[in-house]
Amino acid sequence: MRKYYLDNLRWLVILVLFPYHVLLIYSGIGAYYFHVTDSAIADAFILSFAPWFMQLLFTVAGIATYYSLRKRSSTEYLKERVTKLLLPTAAGVILVIPLSVYYGYLFNGYTGNFLSFWVNHLSHPLQNMENGLLLGPLWFLLYLFIVSLVALPIIMKYKNSQWRIPIEKVTVPKLLLLVIPLAIGSIFLDLYPDKSILQFFLLFLFGYFLLSDDSIQQKLEDRRWPLFISFLVLTVIYVVITVPSLSSAGETAPATALTLSSIISLLVLKLYVNAILWLGVLGVMGMGKHYLEFKNKKTLYLSAVSFPIYIFHIVWVNLFAYYIIGWIPDMMVLQVILTLALSFVFTIATIEVVRRIPGIRFIFGIKG
Numbered sequence: 001m002r003k004y005y006l007d008n009l010r011w012l013v014i015l016v017l018f019p020y021h022v023l024l025i026y027s028g029i030g031a032y033y034f035h036v037t038d039s040a041i042a043d044a045f046i047l048s049f050a051p052w053f054m055q056l057l058f059t060v061a062g063i064a065t066y067y068s069l070r071k072r073s074s075t076e077y078l079k080e081r082v083t084k085l086l087l088p089t090a091a092g093v094i095l096v097i098p099l100s101v102y103y104g105y106l107f108n109g110y111t112g113n114f115l116s117f118w119v120n121h122l123s124h125p126l127q128n129m130e131n132g133l134l135l136g137p138l139w140f141l142l143y144l145f146i147v148s149l150v151a152l153p154i155i156m157k158y159k160n161s162q163w164r165i166p167i168e169k170v171t172v173p174k175l176l177l178l179v180i181p182l183a184i185g186s187i188f189l190d191l192y193p194d195k196s197i198l199q200f201f202l203l204f205l206f207g208y209f210l211l212s213d214d215s216i217q218q219k220l221e222d223r224r225w226p227l228f229i230s231f232l233v234l235t236v237i238y239v240v241i242t243v244p245s246l247s248s249a250g251e252t253a254p255a256t257a258l259t260l261s262s263i264i265s266l267l268v269l270k271l272y273v274n275a276i277l278w279l280g281v282l283g284v285m286g287m288g289k290h291y292l293e294f295k296n297k298k299t300l301y302l303s304a305v306s307f308p309i310y311i312f313h314i315v316w317v318n319l320f321a322y323y324i325i326g327w328i329p330d331m332m333v334l335q336v337i338l339t340l341a342l343s344f345v346f347t348i349a350t351i352e353v354v355r356r357i358p359g360i361r362f363i364f365g366i367k368g
Contacts, residue, residue, distance in 0.1 A: 005292040006060050007303040013053050014306045020049060021317050022339050028246050033104025033318055040243050047239045051273050052280030058200045059281050061144055062207020074156055084365045085145040089138050091363040092311050097136040103318040137314050139192040147204045167213050172223050183274040217289055224286030231279035308351045308366050316343035
């Protein structure tokens with residue numbers, strides 16, 4: 001039986017990307033295409049979601065792979081990964097991301113036309129890969145493709161073996177201990193800026209081998225409130241401590257020598273952030289199973305177009321942000337509301353246009 005709550009969690013997380021990317025424009029966290037000001041509200045929002053929401057998508061993808069391989073062969077699964085992930089990534093890198101980056105360049109003073117920018121942008125793939133401009137948010141699709149590809153031989157070997165994980169012995173406290181390998185994994189293999197593919201690989205495997213089991217999902221539902229409240233408490237502490245330090249970072253950012261104390265501090269921080277991540281994944285899954293196991297026309301539609309929303313939203317966010325910030329400067333709240341509303345409407349409109357063009361919809365992985 002299909003788990004509709006997993007579909008609903010997926011499209012809900014993807015919709016969070018609208019306010020997430022809009023508010024990055026007003027945040028001092030990371031490096032977005034353009035930056036207007038530093039808002040503590042924007043920082044708090046970003047910090048509340050950054051540790052866990054994309055990680056949840058990889059976990060759900062691992063669970064979905066478990067169900068997919070029950071009715072598909074490994075060859076069929078790989079073909080589906082290519083058409084749904086790899087091909088749209090390539091199409092997006094060529095046709096979508098350059099336009100979103102272009103508006104960032106315009107905001108920062110670039111005066112050339114788009115065609116010249118597009119040619120120059122695609123002429124320096126390694127440089128733009130290193131600084132995050134080649135893929136933009138499409139890193140998720142590429143990472144998920146790589147993770148699926150690497151995980152498949154492990155999964156098939158397990159399926160063809162006699163040994164089985166003793167699921168009946170897996171308790172919620174034992175699941176919580178997985179924060180340790182996640183914290184260690186988060187330190188290594190950043191193929192894309194500040195995003196460890198090893199950590200996402202582990203989440204995918206945890207989803208496939210553990211969280212796909214009905215009894216484990218039931219345990220998460222039964223413990224949903226302790227897990228979710230613990231997640232909220234750690235998140236609030238993290239935000240309260242981190243936001244003030246961001247506002248003063250520009251004044252107190254001298255280079256610090258690598259010492260034993262600094263290494264220990266880094267490891268403790270990694271463990272703390274990954275505790276937020278893992279409690280968030282487990283707690284949100286438990287809440288989702290209890291409250292989101294339903295379907296209607298709207299949820300089925302949003303589930304069907306969730307990945308296309310992911311691909312196209314960034315262009316409209318950046319386009320409308322660029323023009324709206326210029327039209328109504330110093331009005332952050334109105335800028336955010338208008339950018340959110342218009343980018344969502346135009347993203348859905350783009351999907352509806354593209355899905356009616358057979359060749360174009362195929363390269364973006366959209367069903368007719």
